Structure formats: C-alpha cells, structure tokens
Amino acid sequence: MTLLNEYQNSTSLRKRFKNYTKNTCSTKLLKKRLPIIKWLPKYSIPFFIQDIIAGITVGLTAIPQGIAYAVVAGLSPEYGLYASLTSGFVYIIFGSCKDVTVGPTAIVSALVAKYVAGYSSDFAILAAFLSGVLILLMGIFNLGFLVEFISMPVIKGFTIAGALQIASSQLKSFFALAGSSGNYFAESVYNFAINIKTARLWDPILATVTIIMLILLQKLGVGCKRTDGLLKQIRWFTSLGRNAVVVIIGMCVAYVIKITTDSEPLALVGEIGNGLPNIGLPPFNTIVGNETYLFSDMLQVLGPQSIVLPLVIILESVAISKAFAEGGKVDATQEMIALGLCNIIGSFARSMPITGSFTRTALNYASGVQTQAGGVTKCLLIIVALTFLTSTFYYIPKASLAGLIIVAMFSMIDYEIFPKLWKASKREFFLLLITIIVCLCAGLEYGIVTGVVTEALMLLFNRSRPVIGVHTLKHDTGDITLISLPEVISYCAAEHLRRLLFKVSLKFDINCVTVIDGTNLRSMDSTVATNILSVIEDYQKRGRCVWLLNFNCNVQKLCTVINGNIADKFVSAPNALDLAVAFHKRV
Amino acid sequence: MTLLNEYQNSTSLRKRFKNYTKNTCSTKLLKKRLPIIKWLPKYSIPFFIQDIIAGITVGLTAIPQGIAYAVVAGLSPEYGLYASLTSGFVYIIFGSCKDVTVGPTAIVSALVAKYVAGYSSDFAILAAFLSGVLILLMGIFNLGFLVEFISMPVIKGFTIAGALQIASSQLKSFFALAGSSGNYFAESVYNFAINIKTARLWDPILATVTIIMLILLQKLGVGCKRTDGLLKQIRWFTSLGRNAVVVIIGMCVAYVIKITTDSEPLALVGEIGNGLPNIGLPPFNTIVGNETYLFSDMLQVLGPQSIVLPLVIILESVAISKAFAEGGKVDATQEMIALGLCNIIGSFARSMPITGSFTRTALNYASGVQTQAGGVTKCLLIIVALTFLTSTFYYIPKASLAGLIIVAMFSMIDYEIFPKLWKASKREFFLLLITIIVCLCAGLEYGIVTGVVTEALMLLFNRSRPVIGVHTLKHDTGDITLISLPEVISYCAAEHLRRLLFKVSLKFDINCVTVIDGTNLRSMDSTVATNILSVIEDYQKRGRCVWLLNFNCNVQKLCTVINGNIADKFVSAPNALDLAVAFHKRV
Secondary structure: OEEEEEOOHHHHHHHHHHHHHHHHHOOOHHHHHOOHHHHHHHOOHHHHHHHHHHHHHHHHHHHHHHHHHHHHOOOOOHHHHHHHHHHHHHHHHHOOOOOOOEEOOHHHHHHHHHHHHHOOHHHHHHHHHHHHHHHHHHHHOOHHHHHHHOOHHHHHHHHHHHHHHHHHHOHHHHHOOOOOOOOOHHHHHHHHHHHHHHOOOHHHHHHHHHHHHHHHHHHHOOOOOOOOOHHHHHHHHHHHOHHHHHHHHHHHHHHHHHHHHOOOOOOEOOOOOOOOOOOOOOOOOEEEOOEEEOHHHHHHHHOHHHHHHHHHHHHHHHHHHHHHOOOOOOOHHHHHHHHHHHHHHHHOOOOOOOEEOHHHHHHHHHOOOOOOOHHHHHHHHHHHHHHHOHHHHOOOEHHHHHHHHHHHHHHHOOOOHHHHHHHHOHHHHHHHHHHHHHHHHHOHHHHHHHHHHHHHHHHHHHHHOOOOEEEEEOOOOOOEEEEEOOOEEOHHHHHHHHHHHHHHHHHOOOOOEEEEEOOOOOEEOHHHHHHHHHHHHHHHHOOOOEEEEOOOHHHHHHHHHHOHHHHHHEEOOOOHHHHHHHHHHHO | OEEEEEOOHHHHHHHHHHHHHHHHHOOOHHHHHOOHHHHOOOOOHHHHHHHHHHHHHHHHHHHHHHHHHHHHOOOOOHHHHHHHHHHHHHHHHHOOOOOOOEEOOHHHHHHHHHHHHHOOHHHHHHHHHHHHHHHHHHHHOOHHHHHHHOOHHHHHHHHHHHHHHHHHHOHHHHHOOOOOOOOOHHHHHHHHHHHHHHOOOHHHHHHHHHHHHHHHHHHHOOOOOOOOOHHHHHHHHHHHOHHHHHHHHHHHHHHHHHHHHOOOOOOEOOOOOOOOOOOOOOOOOEEEOOEEEOHHHHHHHHOHHHHHHHHHHHHHHHHHHHHHOOOOOOOHHHHHHHHHHHHHHHHOOOOOOOEEOHHHHHHHHHOOOOOOOHHHHHHHHHHHHHHHOHHHHOOOEHHHHHHHHHHHHHHHOOOOHHHHHHHHOHHHHHHHHHHHHHHHHHOHHHHHHHHHHHHHHHHHHHHHOOOOEEEEEOOOOOOEEEEEOOOEEOHHHHHHHHHHHHHHHHHOOOOOEEEEEOOOOOEEOHHHHHHHHHHHHHHHHOOOOEEEEOOOHHHHHHHHHHOHHHHHHEEOOOOHHHHHHHHHHHO
16 A cells, blocks of 8 residues: 555645746746647647637627627627627637637626726726736636635525526616616616516517527527538527527617618617727726726725625636536636736726636537637637627617526526535525525625635534544443544634533543543644643643543644643553553553 | 444534523523522621632722723723722622622723724723623623634734733833823834933833832742731732732822922822712713714724624633633633623723733632622722722822833733744744734734634635545555545535546556545535536546445435435445455456
C-alpha cells in the first residue's frame, strides 16, 4: 500500500502559492494564457466548415437573445449586440474551452437592470469594467475557489428566483402596460397588479402566439440531429433557430400592419443605434438628469452588493465550462482571465456585462463546433446585423421578445429540485426556500448573499456541535468512561466539549476513570486545548482520574505549550479495551 | 460497552427546543429563575457575618472602581455608583452565583465612551437598556451559545487591546492635558502627542506616586490570608482595599493643599450629583446641544456595532461565573436573565451598562462570601457614599484615578499569551495580532468583529479542504485506488473532492478500479452528492470502474434521491483489502 497523496489543509495555502510562482515561470505559460496559439496552427478546412455551421446557428440565436437580454437589463437593444460582439472576439483569443459562447445572459442582465432603471446605461458599462477587473484579479490570484462557498441549493434557488424575476419583469411588455416593471419580483408583480387596467389588446395576443410557436418549434426538433437526412436537418435547424424565427415573424407582422394600415397597434423596440459601437474609455463619470456623478458617486450607487455580479459571472461560466469539458480538465484560472478581459475590453466598446451562456454554449456544442474560431462567424453575423439590420429591428414587437424571454425563463427552472431536496435534506430544502424568498422579495443580490451566509452559519453551528461518543467500558477493576473525540474539533465546539465532560463527571462515581480518546483527532486549536486543560484541572481538584489517550504529536505539543503540567496525562494504547486493566493498575 | 450518549448535531436544535419547553413547565423553574428563594430560607448568622466582611471589602473597591470606570466612560462619577447600586440589588434577587459581583467594568465603559464623548450620557443609559433587553431575550431563547464563536485568541486580543486603549485614554488625566482623549488607542496616542505641551507639573507626579503605592500595597498583601493573625490580616485587608487607600490619600492631599494654599494645582473630579439616582424611564429621546434626537435617531447613533456591547457583557460575565463555579454547573441562562434585568432595571435609575467584574468577584471570593447577600452590605456602603460623601469626592484628583486605572489595565494584560500562541499555532498568533491591531487602530467593536469573522472564514476555508486520503492497493488481479472520505464533507469541499477524483482518474490506467471509501463518512450534503454523482457518470462515460464503499444509509438515500441510477454502485465490505479480489471478480 503506497501513500500516494494526503491532502493537508494546513499546507494548502502555501502549496497554492508555490504552484502559482512555479506556473508563472514555466514555458508552457504562454500557450496556457493565449490558447489561440495552441489551436490556430493546427487549424484545417474540415474544422473551418464545421465552425462556420456552428457559428451561423449560434449567431442566429445570439442576435435575438442579445436584443432580448439588453431589454431585460432595460438597455437599448444594440447594447446586447455590442456585448456579444466584443466578448466574442476576445474569447476567441483567450478562451480555453471551444464550446463556450460568451455574451449577455438573463441573470446578469437582471442584476444590472436596477442600475439602468434608476440611473443610466453608463452604470451597466462601468459595472462591466469593474466586474472584469475583479474577475481578472481573482483569476490571477487564484481566488476562484470563493464560488465553491455557494452551494447547490443556493445556486438553484438563485436561478429559480432569477428566472421568476425576469419573467415577471416581462409582464409589462407582455401586456404593453404603462408604468415601470420593477427591480425585483415582488415589485414587478405589484406594478403589474396596479397597471393591469392599462393593458392593450394585440400585445398579449402576439406574446401568447409567440410562446405557443416557441413550444411547437421546440417539439419539432425533438429526435432530429445535425447528421440526419435533409428533412430532419431542416427541422433540426428551424428548431434551433426558433428564437430568430419567432422574432422575424413578429417583425413581419408589425411591418405589414404598419405599411397596410399606417398604424402601430403593437409596442415596438423602436430606434436602435446604428453601426458598430464607438470605442472609448468606460464612463468613469456621467450625468443623469441634471446631476453629475463622479467616479466615487458611481461606485456608491453600485454599492457593495455589486460584488455579487462578478461572482455570478464566474459561477455561470465555470459551471458551463465544467458541463461541456466532458471530463477534460477545466482551466478555471484561464477561464476567469478570459472572462475578465471580455468584460474589461467590452466596456471600452459600450458592452454590458457578459458571461458564458448555457443555451448558446449547448447550441454550439450540438452544432459540432471544433475550435474557438466558431465565434468568428457569429461575430460577423452580428456585425452584419448592426450595420444593415438596425432599421429592420425597429419593427421587433416588444411582446415577441417578452414571449421569447418568458419561455427561456421557464425552461431554466429546475422543477425537480423541490421534491428531491425535500426528500434528501429538509435543511437544504429550507435553504433553497430562504434563498428564493429573499431573492423574490428583496432582490437577487440579497437572496444569494442570504443563502451563502445562512449556509455558512449552519456549517459553523454544525461544527460547534460535533459528534462526540461517550461509552462506558465495564471491567472487574472498575469502570472507564471513554469520550471519543472526532477528527477535528474547533474553537466553537470547545464549550460544548467542556459541558459534556462536566456532565460525564457528574454522572459517574468518583472511582470511574475518564479517558478522552484522541485516536481519531487530527487537529484542534488552543481554545479547545485551554478548555480541556481547565476541565482536567477541575477533575483533579475533585479527585477524579482522567487520561488523554492517543493524542498525536501536534496536539500534545499544543496542550503542553498551554499548560506544561499536563505532559504526564498523555497515554497511548492500541485500543480502548486494553486500557481497562492497565489504567486501574496505574491508578 | 453501553452506548450512553451520542451527541447528534442534527437533533440538537430540536433537543434544545424540547428541553426549553420542558423546563418552562417544570416546578423547579421558580427556584431556578428566582435563586433568592433557594438560598434565603437557609440563611444563618455565620453566613451573615461572612457576608458583611466580604461586602465591606468589595464595597471599598466598588466605590473607587465605580468612580474610575464612570470616568473611563466619560461620565460624571456618580453614574458608576448608580450602576453598582442598582445592579447590586437586582443581582441579589436574580443572580445564580454567590461570588459574582456586577457593576461597571473597564471594557464595557470603554465601549460606551465614544457615545458619551460624541453625544451625551443619555446614550450610555439607553445602551444599558437596549443591551439589557437583548441579553434578556438571548437568555430566554437560549442564544448564549453565540459567544462560543468568540475564540480564546480573539478574546485575549480584545482584552489586551481594551486594556491598552483604556490606559492610553488616561494619559490625558495623567498629565492633565488639554483637548480630548480619543475614542480608540491610536487616536488617544495621537491626541497625547499633540497636547503634550499642555502637560502640568503636579498631576503626573501624583499619578506616578499613586502607581508606585498601588504596586507596593499589592506586594504588601502577598502571602497573607483572611484567616491569618491580626498583623497579617491588616496587611491583607489594606492590600485588598488599596484602590480605596490611594484615592483617599490623593483626596487628602488635594484637600490639604486647598485649605492651606486656597489653590487647586491638581485637576479634581469636581461636583458630583448628590444623593440617590432619580427613578424614571430610560431616555428614549434626548437633546444634545440644540439638536433633538428621537428614539430612531438614537438607535442610528448607537448603530449596528452596538451589538458588540451585549455580547461582551455576556462574555465577561459567563467567563467569570465559569471561573468561580469551581466545577459547579453554571446556569448560563439564569446568568443572562439576571444580567439583562440588572441592565434594564438599572437604566430606570440612570445606570450605565454593567456586567460581572473579575477583580471584584475575585475579591468577593477571597473575602469568603457565603451567599448573594454579600451584595447588600456593598450596596449600603454605596448609598452612604452617594448620600454623605459626594462633597468629599469633589477632591478626588483625576490623576489618582488615572494611576489606579492604568495599574488595573496593565494587570489585565496576559503577556504570556504571545509566546504561548506563537509556539502553539502561528495561525492563532496571527489572529491575535489582527484582533489587537484592528482594535487599536479602528476601535474595540471593529476589532472583535474582525477577529470573529476572520476565524470563522478560516474555519470555513479549512472545512473546504478536508483531509482526503488516496491510497493504492496492489493486487494480482489489478490495482485499486482507495479514496477515503473524512467524517464530514461539506458543500464547500465538493469541488475539491471532484478535482481530486478527476486527478486520480488521470493518474492511473483504465483497468485500475477506483473505490470511494465512505466508512468514516457520517454525513454529507446534496452539493457533495451531486458532485460525486457527476464524477461517477464521467468515469462511466470513459469506461472506468468506480464503487462507493460502506456509505451509511442516510448518505446512500441522499445519493439515490439525487440520481436513482446510482443505487447499484454501493458496496460494503469489512475492510479495503478484502475488496481487491471481490471487485476484480465482479468487474
């Protein structure tokens, strides 16, 4: 039996640092940090064809989704396209995962929405820049592990609440209501209730038709593959491009009505900024209404809760690259560097915050993309759209987008998680509910933070009540009370242990020897040591006998440093039963 | 071997609740909640004499300390006496520990000082009321365990920094400087440096003499006991009453100078409110300068950091009752209820916040107190002081108090903790330093919160990197990689485990069977389960063989709820070596 590897938590920070400094000096580093120089030289014609096909299918989804998620964020539609465009190009160079497609996503847009609604689009762009910087720093300093503290129930709750919030924010467009939509679910529903009187006729009809079409088109593609015969291929392609299809149909309807009756019964997207984005510094100060916001004022508006944005960006993207890595190793550091640069560079071209998109990545994978170059075709399509189609986009009905978004949101909800978690663990079910409720009633940032903090507190509480076994060994020479310590005992369990030891001393008569068994104990801290030592002193004062069994060197050292008199209390024995005779002889 | 007790963390909250409801219904409850009806009927003449002696020694310390700590808080001296008086009476009725003496203490005064300096004495009294309410609620709802999350290094750091802060705040009185003293150590030292030019001559001389006298008087009592001969008894008593002695000497000096030269070269305490405190509602609104503060404004001034005050009150008092319980059980709930009531009722008689005082409790114990009735004599002495001596107290030199406080503070510092912690654990030494530094540079509240949060984060990080053993079992039929899970594996370790399993799969050839050994595993959550299951799916996709060994029922149930297909992966065997043959036959 060879000891291959023993992961020691105490050394892990030091290890990380060593690994890090080693990596920065290695020759492989350039290839790692610029993945394009790894795949580009091996590029070939078959790759090219596959990548073009994938790029077109992804592009046809990226354009309507980009427009829709810009609308979710409350931005003019071209911001979504700008974001897909710049991030697409940056990811080609720095991205490490061929399938991943970056751009605006629903949840990230929802997180940005309140700044846009309350202030202006400049805040969304600054948020992209700042998030990018934070993500880049976290990538460089290997801090990606922070997202590991967001557990599955919290992520699920956050996603479900995010989907509900976004869907509810679309009620305004669905019914073409007056008033604003609201910054979180409860507000959106409230605004919907008080504005329902202003609902118009044709918008909800179009939105409903859009939803039905999307569902039917999805069903159309079931059982079809890219590699099937022509008819099935067409079904497959139409199904994948269904977002574009419904938007085009809606657009045609609005256009036909306009030219035949010269009226606009449907609320339309309207004027869209034409052409490519202007390049310039991100907005480090801005004017909203008559008020000037300096950089410090803008930071204050974004507030500490804006730290949630970069974490969510990392979370979404890492989850996606893991899902599509197919067991291949995910270079989380490189993914974070790429994401950081996508957001930073994007913010110089008025891009909203972006991350990896699950739907478009899945589409990319299903379309058989071979390298990151698939993004080139997607970006070219977006450039075409921005240059020639913005006047056409004028006619996109908001209700079509609302239908599209609502369908996307309901397909994002994992309904099974409720019965699963209920059966698996009531504690985690409760955590899921708490996260959802706070997200819905106070906003997504507060919900995810509440979830993470609640779970961390539960873990701490749990850690403060470790499982400590108390057994009595009967023996001719007298009884032994054996108190078995767990693997790790932390400061917050010190008092619990003290109380337990005290109770034990009350329960048994004075001749009973107490043995604190540290065979499993790997580590403890000085708070616990101090408490154990004070209990031992107390036992001795009252004439009771106590031994510390099989404590390892580190723990022994810790105890003797705290109190030198304790050194003769340590004993070792192969197992507890062997002790009985030995101890009673010794006593 | 009988299983006596297995402390299960999952049931502990429920248990608490059950215990709680049971306790509230029991007949013993009245005696528990009103300890006076337990000890008063058994009261006797010998008890009475002992209690009077103890009451006098404690009273002679409580008066100068009460005045000194009111001065530390920036309050007029009578507030310290009011606080000792009301809390003394309330504790007689509700206190569960005969030795504990409550009243103003240095650290609590230091925590209140900034509100008094920035606003007015009303804020100190409101703080007493609110802290009392919080402590009472925490007592009733059994939330005292919260202080268990403050570890020994953090408490030590906080105490050391508190002592330094209080000592530094006395530099002003020591040198009779102009200007204010400062809300935290760094500010006090800075103010001292810029005001040192305004130092007067006689005050530092008197303060230095006071310090020397206190040290000599302390040495005088060494080796003397209450039960020794008359001479030794006098030495013992003078030594214990040294605080009163130096204050009286200082007072006499100032008085003699005044009547002989009709001048006041020393800064004196000055006018003191005469007589007993006025009874009335605590100040729920107040006027500072020309500004009116409503209750909400006052709450805002106290701020969220004022939550530290009740926690420190509980911490000090629980630590003291534990130290003097002599292994007797401390009824923490009752102590908290008593403390809460002391503060609440005190605030109706203009008392500052109070807690258990370590020095006076030790004195009470050394003086041989028999019951809580010792407090009666102490309170009578204070009433006498408040009624007849306030005009005498006019002549107490501030420099004498400064000397007294500085000596008390330096005896509060545990100097040994630095080398001890350095040897025991660098991590905890670092924690101690962090706590001290933040306390000194930003204030005590921020320091203790920083310490607690840092330690909790360290624990969480530690928990996210558990020790997972990886061993290879060589066998004729093929190798087995054995991955031994620890007792508990939490959500934050899920990713770590996934990475480890992935690395293992890369390291060994495809015929090597991987066994995840859950023999020690007691519990895990659905995040970990999800990750393990996704790794298993991945292993299967790549044709690798993996088994889950000896997972307990709960964990098995959790896994099958998350993914039903996994049920046939569970195996059990007495030990890992037995597996080798069985597995390779099965594969």
